[in-house]
Amino acid sequence: MVKASHGLRHKGRNILRRNPRHRGLSAITHEFVQFEVGEQANIFLDPSIHFGAPHLRFHGKTGRVLAAQGRAYVLSVRDGNKYKTVISRPEHMRKVKY
Numbered sequence: 001m002v003k004a005s006h007g008l009r010h011k012g013r014n015i016l017r018r019n020p021r022h023r024g025l026s027a028i029t030h031e032f033v034q035f036e037v038g039e040q041a042n043i044f045l046d047p048s049i050h051f052g053a054p055h056l057r058f059h060g061k062t063g064r065v066l067a068a069q070g071r072a073y074v075l076s077v078r079d080g081n082k083y084k085t086v087i088s089r090p091e092h093m094r095k096v097k098y
Contacts, residue, residue, distance in 0.1 A: 012056045016047035024048065026091065033090045035065045035073055040096040043077070043088060052089030062096060 009016065025048050035041055045059045052072055063075035063086060073093065075086045 008055065010056075015056055015059050016045060018047060030091045031089075033093070033095070035068075035090065035093065035095070037065055037067060039065050041065055041073070041075065041093040042096055043075070043086070043092060044094055046091050049089075049091045052087075053092050054086045054088045058084075058086050058088075 004010075026046050030046070040062055041064075042062050043054060043058050043060065045053050045056065057079070058077055061077050061079075063077035066074045066076050066085070068074070069087060072087050072089045075088060075093075076083050077086050078084075
């Protein structure tokens with residue numbers, strides 16, 4: 001038997017699956033979305049873009065933008081009883097609709 005790899009996208013088949021109508025590369029406008037400090041953002045991983053994606057466990061979570069770091073943003077996300085710092089690029093984030 002061969003040992004299974006335990007990379008960053010390990011066991012992410014269902015999380016990273018897209019609807020057949022949305023398959024392929026995403027729109028380029030996703031990269032240009034601006035977030036303000038203190039704004040809330042949802043983390044939704046875009047499987048067509050590997051770079052700048054946070055860990056799979058944060059997919060679907062909501063966090064508060066703490067700072068900008070280059071082209072990425074620093075988010076504070078609640079994971080259980082702790083707040084964790086997540087660095088994500090805007091392709092993997094969506095604005096929260098109230």
